Amino acid sequence: MxxxxxxxxxxxxxxxxxxxxxxxxxxxxxxxxxxxxxxxxxxxxxxxxxxxxxxxxxxxxxxxxxxxxxxxxxxxxxxxxxxxxxxxxxxxxxxxxxxxxxxxxxxxxxxxxxxxxxxxxxxxxxxxxxxxxxxxxxxxxxxxxxxxxxxxxxxxxxxxxxxxxxxxxxxxxxxxxxxxxxxxxxxxxxxxxxxxxxxxxxxxxxxxxxxxxxxxxxxxxxxxxxxxxxxxxxxxxxxxxxxxxxxxxxxxxxxxxxxxxxxxxxxxxxxxxxxxxxxxxxxxIERIKATLPELKAARRKRYTETLGLSAYDAEQLTDEPSVADLFDGTVALGANPKKAANYVMSEIMRKGKTEGEDGITVGVTAKQLAEILALVDKGEINLVASKDVLDKIWQSGMSASEAVDALGLRQNNDVGEIEKLVRDIISANPGPAQDFRNGNEKVLSFFVGQLMKATRGKINPKIAGELVRKLLTCS
Amino acid sequence: MEKITTETIRHTAMLSRIELTEEEERGMTEHFAALLKQMETLDSFDAASVPATAHILSAVNVLREDVAGEPFDREKLLGCAPERDENSYIVPRVVE
Structure with missing residues (x-):
């Protein structure tokens, strides 16, 4: 043949x-x-x-x-x-x-x-x-x-x-x-x-x-x-x-x-x-030509060459024009391209996909998404909580900030308050605490998980992790 | 000028899904030939210097804006058909 x-x-x-x-x-x-x-x-x-x-x-x-x-x-x-x-x-x-x-x-x-x-x-x-x-x-x-x-x-x-x-x-x-x-x-x-x-x-x-x-x-x-x-x-x-x-x-x-x-x-x-x-x-003809947006191939090239994304990410982001437009708009509003790309490829694409249908429904504007990413960046919400925020503002005109307040998700960054919570969790779990002191590093994530659970994800996990380590080491 | 044969007539009739009797085929053959003969009179005109035209009128760009209107009353349209059901035109089955 x-x-x-x-x-x-x-x-x-x-x-x-x-x-x-x-x-x-x-x-x-x-x-x-x-x-x-x-x-x-x-x-x-x-x-x-x-x-x-x-x-x-x-x-x-x-x-x-x-x-x-x-x-x-x-x-x-x-x-x-x-x-x-x-x-x-x-x-x-x-x-x-x-x-x-x-x-x-x-x-x-x-x-x-x-x-x-x-x-x-x-x-x-x-x-x-x-x-x-x-x-x-x-x-x-x-x-x-x-x-x-x-x-x-x-x-x-x-x-x-x-x-x-x-x-x-x-x-x-x-x-x-x-x-x-x-x-x-x-x-x-x-x-x-x-x-x-x-x-x-x-x-x-x-x-x-x-x-x-x-x-x-x-x-x-x-x-x-x-x-x-x-x-x-x-x-x-x-x-x-x-x-x-x-x-x-x-x-x-x-x-x-x-x-x-x-x-x-x-x-x-x-x-x-x-x-x-x-x-x-x-x-x-020139007038009609001027209405053409930047096409897929050009965007893909710009994403890798100017924004420093991988070829794979550029391909994923440009598959759907509405997704590429969202990404471009979000970056134009100051979001970090790599972080925006990751967020769009994970959360937006997951949420916008309907079973058995082609294409992605984009339920947020670039402005809404840029705000979510800014809130995460500033430590006001964590990535886990951002998903609830996304659910709340999806296909609504609500701003991310309004959703954070409506959901009571603003992250606790107060070291004093978190320290008190960490002490409570450690004394409630003497066994794992001993494990850590005996050298089992993995127990650290158990404590952070317990803290996140107790506060419904509202504390800053980075601060919490540092405090758990500190308190377990010195007590 | 190409000669009009019975074959030409049968082929044209087939494309138009028309059945012709032998007598009608003969009549059509003569009729087509006469039409072509008439067209031949155009050959006597020297058109070499005349640009080809797409339309007998000189107007161009007769366009409308893309605005959707109300569709026509379906009952009135379907009512014109020799055969119909509730919402469609009915024709003899066209595939085997």
């Missing part, structure tokens, strides 16, 4: 996070009762006229800017005709020869090596509806119909499932950082088509197949592996690969052919007479 070179091109469909649909004002919302977000425009009634959503155009251009595409200053709309009930007009309004973005590239790391995949184009189009097949009929829901979608087409420069998955991870990160899409695979807001062929080294490219609508990274990986194995079997047994559209069945882990692929001509593209072209000036 390894003697074949695998060539893969991806078409990634990504739903844009606008308020309304691409050509009408219906809400762009996932879920809801079937057909509850529809109107005569998105359900394809004759005589209706589409009007382009400005934000969707800007988001598509922003996606292009984020990956270094050339933005077409003149782009137009086309009808891609095909007959299927998920598309009520019997054509998809899309862009054919003059898409919004041309070229660009995405660099990523795969198995320790840097790799760059060039992009062919990004164009804007409308999503199709959803079909539910049951019994002898199909039920049609047009809620998703008309949701703005960018189709991002790579050059055929990907050569393995690992590369495809790493590429997609990087693309998802870029789009999420850019704020143009949530890229929630489980909600179908990002889906990939895989074009794949194999050929022996030195021979021309083989015949390709297209596996459509893969909606998880896991499916992409499995579909690619299954298709490489299938095409290898076909060629090894003397057969030839047929150009076709295939579907991958996640449950069985196998792909099957759907129909012989209709080539581009069969879509009978023609210019959309109901929509005017989009013209962008250099100033427009």
């Amino acid at each position: 390894s003697e074949y070179i695998v060539t893969i091109g991806l078409e990634v469909h990504c739903e844009l996070k606008t308020e309304s649909k691409l050509f009408c004002s219906c809400p762009n919302k996932f879920g809801g009762e079937p057909n509850s977000h529809t109107c005569p425009i998105c359900s394809g009634h004759p005589g209706t006229m589409p009007v382009i959503n400005k934000k969707a155009v800007e988001y598509a251009i922003k996606a292009g800017c984020a990956i270094g595409s050339r933005i077409n200053k003149f782009s137009k709309w086309d009808r891609k005709n095909y007959f299927y009930p998920d598309l009520p007009k019997a054509w998809q309004t899309s862009q054919y020869d003059l898409p919004l973005c041309v070229g660009g590239e995405i660099s990523f790391e795969v198995n320790g090596e840097e790799k760059t995949v060039h992009m062919n184009r990004i164009h804007l189009e409308e999503d199709a509806g959803k079909l539910v097949h049951s019994g002898g009929h199909t039920a049609v829901d047009y809620n998703r119909c008309g949701v703005p979608l960018i189709e991002c087409v790579t050059e055929p420069e990907i050569h393995s499932a690992d590369e495809a998955v790493a590429f997609l991870e990087e693309m998802i990160s870029i789009f999420r950082y850019s704020g143009i899409s949530d890229c929630k695979m489980q909600e179908g807001s990002i889906r990939a088509d895989v074009n794949l062929s194999i050929a022996k080294r030195g021979e021309p490219l083989g015949t390709r197949t297209e596996t459509k609508n893969l909606n998880s990274l896991r499916s992409v990986r499995r579909a690619i592996e299954a298709e490489i194995a299938r095409q290898t079997d076909v060629l090894e047994s003397g057969g030839r690969v047929v150009q076709e559209t295939r579907h991958f069945d996640d449950a069985s882990g196998t792909g099957y052919g759907m129909r012989s692929k209709e080539d581009a001509q069969d879509y009978r593209y023609f210019p959309e007479p109901d929509l005017m072209p989009v013209v962008m000036t250099d100033e427009d």
Whole structure:
């Protein structure tokens, strides 16, 4: 199998996070009762006229800017005709020869090596509806119909499932950082088509197949592996690969052919007479580009090179844009980067993670978190108590200081008071006290633990430890 | 100019999911050929110096702000369909 070179091109469909649909004002919302977000425009009634959503155009251009595409200053709309009930007009309004973005590239790391995949184009189009097949009929829901979608087409420069998955991870990160899409695979807001062929080294490219609508990274990986194995079997047994559209069945882990692929001509593209072209000036493009935040790769680099974090920490912190924003904001407010990083990676990520869901919910602002860290730093609360504070202020506007008082958690740093407590604990535990005097150092943490328990974590553990040692040694 | 054959007509009919009788196929073949003949008259026009246009009107950037409105009354929309259930359009089963 390894003697074949695998060539893969991806078409990634990504739903844009606008308020309304691409050509009408219906809400762009996932879920809801079937057909509850529809109107005569998105359900394809004759005589209706589409009007382009400005934000969707800007988001598509922003996606292009984020990956270094050339933005077409003149782009137009086309009808891609095909007959299927998920598309009520019997054509998809899309862009054919003059898409919004041309070229660009995405660099990523795969198995320790840097790799760059060039992009062919990004164009804007409308999503199709959803079909539910049951019994002898199909039920049609047009809620998703008309949701703005960018189709991002790579050059055929990907050569393995690992590369495809790493590429997609990087693309998802870029789009999420850019704020143009949530890229929630489980909600179908990002889906990939895989074009794949194999050929022996030195021979021309083989015949390709297209596996459509893969909606998880896991499916992409499995579909690619299954298709490489299938095409290898076909060629090894003397057969030839047929150009076709295939579907991958996640449950069985196998792909099957759907129909012989209709080539581009069969879509009978023609210019959309109901929509005017989009013209962008250099100033427009610069204005949109200026809204791009610092992306993941740049932040990762800054975290290691400027803030001195480890590569592992930088990777963890930048996985989720909202987490990276929280971290940056907290450091900007004066927190120590390493301490802030540790706190975010342990407490915030633990608390913000919901079982079975992608992503992290960030329930505190940078200001709230910076205050918690400052209180810990000043010794007003200890790390254990800070978790209660975090619970209290999570998704509320309360300041950390207010929570500390409300919970009565302010740490006792009064040496005199702590000394009295230490004496009480020592006399209540003569056995362990003797153990310490006999040289068992471990007993020290037993006493500190007892003190923390007795005071519900409110004493300064550092002062307590020093006092236990002092009193046990001199008595 | 490419010749319109019965094959062209059958292929187009298949893409449009239309069934044609043999008689209709013959009629369509002639009809398509006549249309193409008409289009040929454009060849007599020297368009070399004319830039390609994307639209017959000169307006560009007809855009709307991204503001979500109220969806349309679902009952009215579903009511237009030949077949429906409580909340969906019903069509013949399209996958095997």
